[in-house]
Amino acid sequence: MAYSWDNRVMYIVRYFYDIDNNGFLDKNDFECLAVRNTIVESRGTFPDDVFAGNKKVMADLWNELAELADFNKDGEVSADEFKQAVKTHCQGKSYANFPTAFRTFIDKQFKTVDVNGDGVVGVEEYRLDCITRAGFSDVAEIDDAYNKLCSDDDKQKGGITLPRYQELYAQFLSNPDEKNSACYLFGPLKVIE
Secondary structure (H helix, E strand, C coil), rough: CCHHHHHHHHHHHHHHHHCCCCCCCCHHHHHHHHHHHHHHHHHCCCCCHHHHHHHHHHHHHHHHHHHHHCCCCCCEECCCHHHHHHHHCCCCCCHHHHHHHHHHHHHHHHHHHHCCCCEEECHHHHHHHCCCCCCCCCCCHHHHHHHHCCHHHHHCCEEHHHHHHHHHHHHHCCCCCCCHHHCCCCCCCCCCH
């Protein structure tokens, strides 16, 4: 159940887009994402130029997402609307065929996970990313998920590169198979209620 397609999409809504935790996506969430991404990417500092760039990217991202998913045009995207948009625009598709809004978010997300900026998400960065969304009583649970996620090629490269992250994120959203290794991209998942 935790790795079902519905739960994976709900996981994205809850932990990646609904930053203000009000149960739906709106313009405010993307304004909050601009602040968050600036602080994370800049490792605690807040450069005005980086924020200006993130603010524009996130405003554009919200506008495109609203166009794709705000079916009733109320200025909010419910979880059901988001699921329908993912099903329509992403399911069964590769990263290259995702709408610009989704590709942009995926690339920005990689930058926040790749804490040291070396272009590879290693196990330490993966652990840091996982603990921001859930509690774990044993690091082995996180490491096990990382090992299930990584291919032999990933391990040779020292972790997940941006192209591989794009591929895995696309599979996380587009592939309904619960046995897909991409299900572990964000660590061991919990059922979203």
